[in-house]
Amino acid sequence: MKIGIFGAGHIGGTLARLFAGAGHEVAVSNSRGPQTLASLVAEIGERVQAMTARDAAMFGDVVVVSVPFWRYREIPADELAGKIVIDTNNYYPQRDGHFPDLDAGRTTSSELLQAHLPHALVVKAFNAISWHSLRDRGRPAGDPGRIGIPISGEDEKAELIVAELIDHIGFDAVKAGSLAEGGRKYQPGTPVYTTDLTAPELRAGLAA
Numbered sequence: 075m076k077i078g079i080f081g082a083g084h085i086g087g088t089l090a091r092l093f094a095g096a097g098h099e100v101a102v103s104n105s106r107g108p109q110t111l112a113s114l115v116a117e118i119g120e121r122v123q124a125m126t127a128r129d130a131a132m133f134g135d136v137v138v139v140s141v142p143f144w145r146y147r148e149i150p151a152d153e154l155a156g157k158i159v160i161d162t163n164n165y166y167p168q169r170d171g172h173f174p175d176l177d178a179g180r181t182t183s184s185e186l187l188q189a190h191l192p193h194a195l196v197v198k199a200f201n202a203i204s205w206h207s208l209r210d211r212g213r214p215a216g217d218p219g220r221i222g223i224p225i226s227g228e229d230e231k232a233e234l235i236v237a238e239l240i241d242h243i244g245f246d247a248v249k250a251g252s253l254a255e256g257g258r259k260y261q262p263g264t265p266v267y268t269t270d271l272t273a274p275e276l277r278a279g280l281a282a
């Protein structure tokens with residue numbers, strides 16, 4: 075599959091490495107331009123290239139958004155119409171500034187991204203795992219220690235494709251519900267956040 079990535083930091087860079095390692099074609103981008111990504115691309119090696127954000131959006135069948143949350147409005151919307159968009163972003167007011175609707179719990183960060191990308195199929199994933207667990211703790215299917223990754227979305231087919239991608243890189247996807255309801259269950263500050271639970275433990279934690 076062709077995967078475009080906005081963000082080449084802790085999560086975006088790690089996903090680029092994992093997806094390329096699993097045999098996918100990856101285009102990675104950041105805010106400063108592809109020339110600043112030469113060392114990451116050289117380090118990952120095959121199946122990854124650096125592009126402008128706009129080109130990465132056009133390249134991917136699936137596109138990952140992994141930027142500091144407050145920058146979500148910079149993500150180009152037209153190029154993502156009809157595409158699956160994986161939202162790894164979390165809202166941290168101390169980094170992102172205050173969004174009153176988020177502070178009051180009237181909406182969630184993924185719903186704001188979905189509103190910004192009205193014609194994309196947003197699936198929230200990779201939000202509740204630290205980048206170093208993502209980098210180091212992938213395991214083959216069936217391994218009893220395999221970590222569960224909660225996902226949320228509005229489109230079943232999009233969620234299925236994201237769940238398959240998660241499986242390819244060594245984790246079990248666990249459906250948590252809609253963006254509005256599911257997404258709230260594993261935001262920063264929730265009990266399941268970055269606790270590296272297995273899928274059965276995560277299901278229990280999300281239901282609690």
Ligand SMILES: NC(=O)c1ccc[n+]([C@@H]2O[C@H](COP(=O)([O-])OP(=O)(O)OC[C@H]3O[C@@H](n4cnc5c(N)ncnc54)[C@H](OP(=O)(O)O)[C@@H]3O)[C@@H](O)[C@H]2O)c1
Pocket residue numbers: 080081082083084085086087103104105106107127140141142143145148149162163164165166200201202203204205206
């Ligand atoms: N770190 C974690 O363990 C973790 C875990 C789960 C979820 N998250 C969430 O995932 C998101 C990314 O976190 P991170 O730790 O990977 O951040 P990070 O290391 O700070 O990297 C952010 C990346 O986003 C890029 N970027 C910024 N604006 C962009 C734009 N308009 N278009 C394309 N790329 C852009 C930056 O590029 P430049 O440097 O060129 O600006 C940088 O490569 C955040 O929302 C975070 O809260 C993080």
